Amino acid sequence: MTAYAIARLQDVTMGPEIVEYLEEIDATLAPYGGRYLIHGGTTQVLEGRWQGDTIMLGFPDLEQARAWYRSEAYRRILPLRTANAVGDVILVEGVPEGHRGIDILG
Template structure:
């Protein structure tokens, strides 16, 4: 089942390290069939206090998303981001096509 890596990044310091991270990340995604769905686009806050840039990556499965995040290639570039941005990152499994809200009840 499709899975997603979702990040909300704040206080991003644009500089050489973030540029290197952005130039390198696509190659780390490719072996796990990961790709961008959202990359910091315009955000309209309807409820709450959502701040920062939203990034959403899609993977064919939670296992592939997890394998990407823990891969040697990604771990090598991760400090380039974490040293230059504050944020939250999660992995979450999607739902099957046709899922309805009531489906979580049983």
Template sequence: MASYAIGRLRDVRLGPQIVAYLERIDATLAPFGGRFLIHGDPPEVLEGAWTGDLIVIAFPDRTQARAWYASPAYRAILPLRTGNSVGDVILIDGVCETHRAVDVLKSAASESAA
């Protein structure tokens, strides 16, 4: 099942270090099947308040996503981003094509029974 690295970045200081990060990140994704789905396009806010830039990177599975984040190539450029922005980054799995909203009720019921 596909897994996603999702980041919300705020206070990005677009200087030489962020430029270097952007120039190098694609090469770190390729060995793990990662690709950008969303990369900082300004959102149209329909509810609530939103700040920052959203980044979504798709991977074939959680194992590949974890391996990318832990890879020496990515760890080498990570300080270029973290030193020049504030953000949150998570890994999360997607759902299958047949997923329906009520499917989460089945998961919740099985967890409460355990």
């Protein structure tokens, strides 16, 4: 089942380290079937507080998402982001096609 890596990044310092991170991240995603779905697009807050840039990556399944995040290639560049941005990152499994709200009750 499709899985997603979702990040909400704040206080990003756009400097050489973030540029290097952005230049290298795509190559870390490819072996795991990862792709960008959202990358800091315009956000309209409807409820609550939502600050920062939203990034969402899609993967074929949760196993591939975990493998990407734990991969040597990604772990090597991760400090380039964490030293230059504050944020939250999660992995979450999607739902099957046709899922309805009531399905969580059964």
